[in-house]
Amino acid sequence: KNEVEQSPQNLTAQEGEFITINCSYSVGISALHWLQQHPGGGIVSLFMLSSGKKKHGRLIATINIQEKHSSLHITASHPRDSAVYICAVRRGSQGNLIFGKGTKLSVKP
Amino acid sequence: GAGVSQSPSNKVTEKGKDVELRCDPISGHTALYWYRQSLGQGLEFLIYFQGNSAPDKSGLPSDRFSAERTGGSVSTLTIQRTQQEDSAVYLCASSPTSGGQNIQYFGAGTRLSVL
Numbered sequence: 001k002n003e004v005e006q007s008p009q010n011l012t013a014q015e016g017e018f019i020t021i022n023c024s025y026s027v028g029i030s031a032l033h034w035l036q037q038h039p040g041g042g043i044v045s046l047f048m049l050s051s052g053k054k055k056h057g058r059l060i061a062t063i064n065i066q067e068k069h070s071s072l073h074i075t076a077s078h079p080r081d082s083a084v085y086i087c088a089v090r091r092g093s094q095g096n097l098i099f100g101k102g103t104k105l106s107v108k109p
Numbered sequence: 110g111a112g113v114s115q116s117p118s119n120k121v122t123e124k125g126k127d128v129e130l131r132c133d134p135i136s137g138h139t140a141l142y143w144y145r146q147s148l149g150q151g152l153e154f155l156i157y158f159q160g161n162s163a164p165d166k167s168g169l170p171s172d173r174f175s176a177e178r179t180g181g182s183v184s185t186l187t188i189q190r191t192q193q194e195d196s197a198v199y200l201c202a203s204s205p206t207s208g209g210q211n212i213q214y215f216g217a218g219t220r221l222s223v224l
Contacts, residue, residue, distance in 0.1 A: 033212070043200065043215040086152065096142060096165065097213065101151040 003027050006087050006100035013107050019074040021103045023087030034061050034072050035086040077107045113216035115201050121222045122191055130186040130219045134203030141184050143176060147197040191223045
């Protein structure tokens with residue numbers, strides 16, 4: 001079993017829909033990251049969470065440490081949101097990230 | 110530069126050749142990471158450097174892989190006697206420290222193709 005599991009693996013939405021991507025992990029962590037990877041390959045860090053909730057524009061990320069679960073929400077989705085969204089966790093004091101396999105999001109106009 | 114810079118952006122090599130991939134981290138960042146993303150696979154950790162500490166090499170898949178970081182800045186990932194399964198995008202990231210509350214900034218990657 002992977003230490004970081006994401007669902008769904010693929011997601012197709014219509015423009016304007018509310019989107020939720022889920023991430024569950026099985027190890028103790030010091031932080032959880034949500035990353036965005038566009039078709040060209042570049043990776044951008046969206047959020048880093050250790051508790052609670054963060055919001056940036058139309059993106060909201062939440063984490064429940066007790067349940068070892070995080071969600072990434074996109075409100076009023078747009079075709080430019082189409083990308084692979086990757087959940088990654090940092091274990092304890094270790095520096096490296098452990099990645100989920102990503103969720104490929106396609107938003108249709 | 111403003112971001113993490115990797116070179117070359119693309120590298121095609123023949124099986125059995127050695128390759129070197131370069132990463133210039135963001136100035137002042139003490140932590141540097143190498144990751145690999147194989148076709149259809151998720152990202153996997155290879156190695157990370159934090160300041161003058163011994164690097165964490167626990168993710169290197171074989172002894173054909175090695176990395177150096179000179180002067181606490183530029184890093185080179187070397188793959189000796191390349192194999193076809195080494196074909197992947199190799200990503201470098203840096204952060205101010207390796208502490209849990211630091212965002213990692215990623216380079217655009219080097220796409221390695223081993224023929």
